[in-house]
Amino acid sequence: MKKFSKWCLCLAVALSGASIQLQAAQTERLLTFALTGFRQDEDALGNPKAIPFRASTRDVLEEIELATGASVTNGILLMVESLDDTNAPIQIVARKGTSDFIVTDLFTFTYGEAVSTDLGTRGTFYAIDQIEFSTLNVDTNGLTLQFQGFTKETQATVTKRLGTTPVEFVTKTFNTIGNGELRFIDSFFGPVKGTVKLGAPKLVPSPATF
Amino acid sequence: MKFVVPVLLVIIALGIYFLTHPASKTDKAGADYDQAFSNPSGVGLRIETNSVRMKRTKVELGSNSNIKPEEIDQQIERIIEASAKADPASFQLITTALKDARPEIRKAALEATIQFGSRDAIPILKEIAATTEDVREKVEILDAIEFLELPSLSEIKRPRRTNSNPARVEGSPK
Numbered sequence: 001m002k003k004f005s006k007w008c009l010c011l012a013v014a015l016s017g018a019s020i021q022l023q024a025a026q027t028e029r030l031l032t033f034a035l036t037g038f039r040q041d042e043d044a045l046g047n048p049k050a051i052p053f054r055a056s057t058r059d060v061l062e063e064i065e066l067a068t069g070a071s072v073t074n075g076i077l078l079m080v081e082s083l084d085d086t087n088a089p090i091q092i093v094a095r096k097g098t099s100d101f102i103v104t105d106l107f108t109f110t111y112g113e114a115v116s117t118d119l120g121t122r123g124t125f126y127a128i129d130q131i132e133f134s135t136l137n138v139d140t141n142g143l144t145l146q147f148q149g150f151t152k153e154t155q156a157t158v159t160k161r162l163g164t165t166p167v168e169f170v171t172k173t174f175n176t177i178g179n180g181e182l183r184f185i186d187s188f189f190g191p192v193k194g195t196v197k198l199g200a201p202k203l204v205p206s207p208a209t210f
Numbered sequence: 211m212k213f214v215v216p217v218l219l220v221i222i223a224l225g226i227y228f229l230t231h232p233a234s235k236t237d238k239a240g241a242d243y244d245q246a247f248s249n250p251s252g253v254g255l256r257i258e259t260n261s262v263r264m265k266r267t268k269v270e271l272g273s274n275s276n277i278k279p280e281e282i283d284q285q286i287e288r289i290i291e292a293s294a295k296a297d298p299a300s301f302q303l304i305t306t307a308l309k310d311a312r313p314e315i316r317k318a319a320l321e322a323t324i325q326f327g328s329r330d331a332i333p334i335l336k337e338i339a340a341t342t343e344d345v346r347e348k349v350e351i352l353d354a355i356e357f358l359e360l361p362s363l364s365e366i367k368r369p370r371r372t373n374s375n376p377a378r379v380e381g382s383p384k
Contacts, residue, residue, distance in 0.1 A: 030290060032321070032325060034321075034324050034325070034357065036357060036360060039366065051361075051366070052360050052361075053360055053361050053362065053363055053365075053366050054327075054357055054358075054360040054361070054362050054363070055362065055363040056324060056325050056327055056362070057294075057325055058294075058325065058327055058362070058364070059362055059363040059364050062363075062364045063363075074294075074295060074296060075291070075294050075295045076294055077290065077291070077294050182363075197321075199290070
């Protein structure tokens with residue numbers, strides 16, 4: 001009986017080990033902006049006056065709506081889809097429920113070189129990254145946000161279930177604090193500072209395999 | 211070896227007792243609350259009362275601490291989804307979560323409040339900031355208030371196209 005139990009245990013371990021697939025899991029992460037800045041205005045006497053403002057993801061989505069004509073302002077989340085072992089976006093979408101509006105072309109992510117602390121299954125990375133959001137390619141009345149920030153990214157390898165299949169993937173937090181500029185095609189709108197975040201990754205089914 | 215089984219039984223029994231008697235924690239908070247009100251000098255009464263209220267809330271909500279991590283993830287997901295909407299029910303969901311006992315839920319709710327962008331959240335945030343003991347959390351709440359007080363990019367629209375101040379480049383204004 002004991003021998004039988006041992007064999008059962010070995011078989012179970014072998015089966016569960018084999019079912020952890022060596023595939024690149026695709027993840028999606030919530031992209032959020034929380035920025036404050038100043039724009040130029042003037043007082044009643046015509047003297048220059050800097051007026052503060054804030055810009056969040058809602059404002060970014062509103063700009064997308066103005067530029068593309070697509071209705072993307074109510075209940076829409078900006079999601080970045082990428083492979084779990086890279087930050088490079090495969091696709092960026094404005095998502096409501098199951099319907100996606102692809103906005104990849106409006107964003108550019110440039111990742112700087114990083115220094116890191118690697119503790120085996122956990123790591124922390126520090127780098128200067130650049131994020132650009134521009135609607136000028138689709139709307140001459142659009143705007144451009146050029147943002148550069150100091151990024152702290154933490155990564156940890158975990159095993160999660162994708163349906164019934166356990167998949168090993170890298171969970172991350174990505175937080176960039178910095179500053180940038182808002183511009184129209186022919187003029188400056190104002191300097192901004194704040195945070196751009198990528199939320200914790202959520203596994204999505206992916207056809208990509210090694 | 212003889213004692214192993216009885217000792218284990220005692221530990222299990224104690225574990226069951228403490229799990230099924232969360233009220234005892236609330237009673238302790240209640241005693242703190244009574245003590246705060248019985249302060250004869252009245253000095254620092256307001257601060258103590260606030261801190262006790264926070265403790266009580268946390269203990270009462272904390273009785274749900276057997277919630278699984280997946281459930282916390284699901285709740286955070288609901289909060290994130292609500293942050294993109296603009297209806298009163300979503301606002302209610304987010305502001306209720308601001309008072310949750312679990313820090314990860316409160317953190318998600320604070321970020322959602324910023325993204326939701328309603329100035330109606332400011333009085334609620336001020337009230338929470340007044341009762342929050344954690345300095346870091348308090349600063350984050352105050353930052354959120356400062357953020358929400360500003361006009362949004364969409365609100366200020368596009369006042370002028372050529373709106374930069376040339377004085378910055380050409381020379382400082384006198």
